[in-house]
Amino acid sequence: MSGFDYVITIGGAAGQGIATPGNILARLFARLGIHMYAYNAYQSIIRGGHSFLTIRCSDHEIRTHGDVIDLMICLNQDTMDRHLEHLGPNTSVIFNSDTIEPGKAADGVRLCPMAVTEIVGKGANKLMQNTVAIAVTCQLLGIEFKALEDVLNFQFSAKGEELMAMNVKVAWAAYEHSAANFKPASQQAPKPGRPLAVWAGNQAFAMAAAGAGVKFYCAYPMSPSTGILHWMAANGRELGIMVRQVEDEISVICMTVGAAHAGCRSMCATSGGGFALMTEGVGAAAMMEIPIVIVNVQRAGPSTGVPTKTEQGDLWQVLGASQGDFPKLILAPSSPLDAFQTIPEVFNLADKYQLPAIILSDLLISDETSTIDPELLDMHPLIDRGELITEVGDEAGNYERYKFTDSGISPRALPGIPGYEHVVATDEHMPDGVLISDEYTHPHKRRAMLEKRQRKMDGLLADLPPPAIVGDADAEVTLVGWGSTAGVIQEAIGQLAQAGVSVNHLHFKWLVPFHADEAVQLLSSCKRTIIVENNYSGLFHRYLRGETGFTVDGHIRKYDGEPFKPHHIVAAVQEQLEGGETLSVPYEEIIV
Amino acid sequence: MSIKLNVINLEKSEYTGGKSSLCPGCGHDQISKVIIQAAWENGIPPEGIVKMSGIGCSSKTPAYFLGKSHGFNTVHGRMPSVTTGAAMANKNLLYIGVSGDGDTASIGIGQFIHAIRRNLNMVYIIENNGVYGLTKGQYSATMERGSTKRKGQPNDQPPIDLCKMAINLGCGFVARSFSGSKKQLTALIKAGMSHNGMAIIDVISPCVTFANNDESYRSYGYVKDNEEPLHVADYIPHFSPIAEVDIPEGEYKDIELFDGSTLRLETISDHHDTSDVVAALSAIHYAEQQGKHVTGLLYFEADIPTADEVQGLVDIPLSSLPAELMRPSRAKHDELIRKLIG
Numbered sequence: 021m022s023g024f025d026y027v028i029t030i031g032g033a034a035g036q037g038i039a040t041p042g043n044i045l046a047r048l049f050a051r052l053g054i055h056m057y058a059y060n061a062y063q064s065i066i067r068g069g070h071s072f073l074t075i076r077c078s079d080h081e082i083r084t085h086g087d088v089i090d091l092m093i094c095l096n097q098d099t100m101d102r103h104l105e106h107l108g109p110n111t112s113v114i115f116n117s118d119t120i121e122p123g124k125a126a127d128g129v130r131l132c133p134m135a136v137t138e139i140v141g142k143g144a145n146k147l148m149q150n151t152v153a154i155a156v157t158c159q160l161l162g163i164e165f166k167a168l169e170d171v172l173n174f175q176f177s178a179k180g181e182e183l184m185a186m187n188v189k190v191a192w193a194a195y196e197h198s199a200a201n202f203k204p205a206s207q208q209a210p211k212p213g214r215p216l217a218v219w220a221g222n223q224a225f226a227m228a229a230a231g232a233g234v235k236f237y238c239a240y241p242m243s244p245s246t247g248i249l250h251w252m253a254a255n256g257r258e259l260g261i262m263v264r265q266v267e268d269e270i271s272v273i274c275m276t277v278g279a280a281h282a283g284c285r286s287m288c289a290t291s292g293g294g295f296a297l298m299t300e301g302v303g304a305a306a307m308m309e310i311p312i313v314i315v316n317v318q319r320a321g322p323s324t325g326v327p328t329k330t331e332q333g334d335l336w337q338v339l340g341a342s343q344g345d346f347p348k349l350i351l352a353p354s355s356p357l358d359a360f361q362t363i364p365e366v367f368n369l370a371d372k373y374q375l376p377a378i379i380l381s382d383l384l385i386s387d388e389t390s391t392i393d394p395e396l397l398d399m400h401p402l403i404d405r406g407e408l409i410t411e412v413g414d415e416a417g418n419y420e421r422y423k424f425t426d427s428g429i430s431p432r433a434l435p436g437i438p439g440y441e442h443v444v445a446t447d448e449h450m451p452d453g454v455l456i457s458d459e460y461t462h463p464h465k466r467r468a469m470l471e472k473r474q475r476k477m478d479g480l481l482a483d484l485p486p487p488a489i490v491g492d493a494d495a496e497v498t499l500v501g502w503g504s505t506a507g508v509i510q511e512a513i514g515q516l517a518q519a520g521v522s523v524n525h526l527h528f529k530w531l532v533p534f535h536a537d538e539a540v541q542l543l544s545s546c547k548r549t550i551i552v553e554n555n556y557s558g559l560f561h562r563y564l565r566g567e568t569g570f571t572v573d574g575h576i577r578k579y580d581g582e583p584f585k586p587h588h589i590v591a592a593v594q595e596q597l598e599g600g601e602t603l604s605v606p607y608e609e610i611i612v
Numbered sequence: 613m614s615i616k617l618n619v620i621n622l623e624k625s626e627y628t629g630g631k632s633s634l635c636p637g638c639g640h641d642q643i644s645k646v647i648i649q650a651a652w653e654n655g656i657p658p659e660g661i662v663k664m665s666g667i668g669c670s671s672k673t674p675a676y677f678l679g680k681s682h683g684f685n686t687v688h689g690r691m692p693s694v695t696t697g698a699a700m701a702n703k704n705l706l707y708i709g710v711s712g713d714g715d716t717a718s719i720g721i722g723q724f725i726h727a728i729r730r731n732l733n734m735v736y737i738i739e740n741n742g743v744y745g746l747t748k749g750q751y752s753a754t755m756e757r758g759s760t761k762r763k764g765q766p767n768d769q770p771p772i773d774l775c776k777m778a779i780n781l782g783c784g785f786v787a788r789s790f791s792g793s794k795k796q797l798t799a800l801i802k803a804g805m806s807h808n809g810m811a812i813i814d815v816i817s818p819c820v821t822f823a824n825n826d827e828s829y830r831s832y833g834y835v836k837d838n839e840e841p842l843h844v845a846d847y848i849p850h851f852s853p854i855a856e857v858d859i860p861e862g863e864y865k866d867i868e869l870f871d872g873s874t875l876r877l878e879t880i881s882d883h884h885d886t887s888d889v890v891a892a893l894s895a896i897h898y899a900e901q902q903g904k905h906v907t908g909l910l911y912f913e914a915d916i917p918t919a920d921e922v923q924g925l926v927d928i929p930l931s932s933l934p935a936e937l938m939r940p941s942r943a944k945h946d947e948l949i950r951k952l953i954g
Contacts, residue, residue: 215953
């Protein structure tokens with residue numbers, strides 16, 4: 021891809037304030053209409069460790085953090101020591117020369133030492149080195165100082181006039197120093213365009229839910245899902261959303277079920293470990309036919325696993341969540357925007373079919389910060405609550421909560437409506453709600469009720485769009501993916517096309533119920549299928565094979581905690597085409 | 613014979629439920645009858661009540677009372693959290709929870725604790741027999757050490773006293789009763805319904821099949837011989853003028869309840885101060901030491917903010933918001949998007 025495409029990294033320890041320069045740069049690019057995608061590699065630590073933030077900016081929309089490093093800001097010696105040797109020609113390296121030794125760099129690496137004390141003056145705040153680094157970055161990229169000044173003022177406005185002025189002064193000094201001493205960056209920023217918005221994936225989930233009419237949200241804090249709770253807590257009161265932090269995930273899902281039964285649209289979110297505790301509630305919602313939406317933001321497992329790293333490891337956990345055989349909806353959105361646009365539909369489907377819906381996100385989607393075209397964001401989607409009885413009607417006095425119907429959908433009356441009193445129970449029951457597990461477990465009644473529930477899956481499947489191949493139908497290779505890998509697969513396909521390899525893309529978002537017939541047809545039409553997954557044992561492939569009987573030709577898997585980069589997939593496809601390999605496990609170059 | 617109607621002109625039959633499938637003589641059936649009586653006499657519209665329960669013998673009983681109310685049979689031990697969600701979505705309903713000692717003191721103890729801590733507005737009745745009846749009578753966590761069921765070894769674990777726990781957690785209404793003490797239990801359940809906030813009523817309810825032998829501290833015989841009521845409890849509803857009620861001869865104390873009703877506590881021997889946490893804990897402690905069961909209203913404190921008050925819930929139930937309030941207004945919508953642009 022020609023044009024502007026530049027990758028900036030900022031490395032330091034937790035507590036050194038990596039987030040602030042990251043936010044400033046993200047804000048700056050967004051205001052200039054430059055697309056941005058940021059990925060932060062960090063650890064579960066408050067202070068220390070090594071955090072490495074990658075901010076890629078481009079003149080076109082981007083969905084990955086890219087393959088290279090064009091500029092590195094070192095906030096500590098560790099960053100320099102870890103990464104300098106991996107940097108190629110024309111990479112700029114900005115560092116505080118008062119405290120950091122550059123080490124041996126490859127030919128062509130442009131070192132930009134900044135004597136921070138000299139520029140800032142004695143006794144200045146340690147965090148000023150961040151402002152210095154940002155100013156140099158802007159100057160190297162040819163971004164006008166005024167744009168930086170505005171963002172600095174915005175960023176520090178809450179901290180008082182003095183700090184704002186100080187930061188601008190320091191930035192100007194650094195900007196001038198850079199102009200006088202360093203070579204411009206290998207690429208120059210494009211002319212400003214229409215401003216873009218900046219959001220994090222979890223914000224997209226929360227905003228979508230608010231737009232879909234969620235009135236009850238609760239959670240137990242668990243990385244990397246906590247961002248949803250933060251947004252809800254910050255905005256819930258003003259939006260009239262009841263937001264609760266709860267004692268554990270068992271209570272979280274039970275409260276969600278309780279609120280949904282009483283009539284609210286209700287959602288909860290967690291990560292895999294919390295979801296494990298929630299499983300009994302998934303089956304409870306299915307048995308009582310109560311619509312709830314659960315977000316599972318996957319992180320690397322098992323158990324506590326790697327809380328700050330990504331993985332697509334929970335597929336079988338959500339497939340098998342809760343005992344018994346029951347209807348449910350499971351999907352894995354492919355990006356924050358996809359999640360934002362799909363979540364209202366998920367609520368509508370959960371309401372229509374009265375079942376639990378599970379959205380599988382992962383750290384990559386939920387934690388990423390990226391620019392988004394604000395024109396695409398509509399928080400007023402269609403709300404369709406399905407067959408919901410909210411006032412007294414003809415059936416008063418004769419109401420059957422679990423009435424047998426052809427669709428399997430029994431109109432749902434909210435508690436409190438006279439003439440529609442009923443009992444919902446986690447025991448098997450008759451259409452009127454009376455339990456059949458109590459005295460006589462009648463096989464015919466059990467069968468009829470189970471079939472009623474399961475019939476809902478037929479309608480649900482018909483409501484879901486079938487999978488489709490994107491790209492050249494005659495491509496040499498089809499890359500199959502699901503969930504968060506969509507962006508990186510697309511970019512890899514672009515790179516492969518440039519290398520003369522024709523590849524198309526079959527991506528799965530809707531996982532349960534599954535369009536097996538359509539999937540088999542598509543897969544059978546492909547010349548060579550390679551499946552890309554962020555896990556060890558090909559969890560989605562096992563599911564796909566189970567649903568379709570289809571076995572793919574090759575696998576690309578990554579399970580080191582870091583997401584795929586485009587070149588990982590490119591190299592793996594080439595390796596499989598040339599060498600006949602059927603399993604590629606890309607090597608992660610960046611050690612954090 | 614004229615049919616008796618309550619204050620909202622309903623017959624008692626509007627409050628009854630299905631036929632019980634519990635063992636004949638089960639203490640739980642007595643409690644069901646008392647709940648029917650209390651709801652009827654208090655004149656609560658049946659459709660305004662939600663019966664909440666978990667799993668176990670006790671949790672089956674909502675099928676046997678208030679057949680024209682809503683019901684929610686949840687999962688084992690999860691009644692408090694499901695109720696929390698429901699009460700946040702619709703705070704205008706009366707939530708009556710029925711749970712057992714396994715449901716509350718073991719698998720659901722965390723939920724019990726947190727529901728009290730948040731002062732959920734509900735009546736929480738524990739039908740406490742000290743054994744797991746549906747699974748053939750294993751001891752539960754509330755059974756006294758040394759108590760022996762019909763078959764098997766004496767219980768060797770110390771009990772969890774749910775009333776002590778509730779008092780220590782700051783619950784504003786903590787009572788203990790016995791399924792065989794109909795008058796006291798009726799007064800306490802009615803008072804619980806009139807209370808604003810969590811009302812815990814721990815009811816000793818003998819298991820006639822597995823633990824009704826004399827060596828069980830929770831048998832009918834044992835509890836009858838060893839019950840120590842703190843007071844005689846009388847409930848005077850808000851709709852009957854208290855002035856017309858006979859003044860007791862001895863010492864008594866009136867507890868004013870949230871809905872204007874009164875719980876009159878007549879002193880039996882020593883006066884029990886229901887506003888004194890230490891007195892409440894002492895009463896339980898000394899009874900326990902002597903192998904006795906102290907019953908009555910142990911502790912009462914009005915005006916503790918309830919979960920919905922702390923959360924500042926609006927008056928319209930969240931479950932019945934009009935479409936335009938379901939999601940952000942256009943102005944708020946635009947503001948949220950603007951914030952992202954910054």
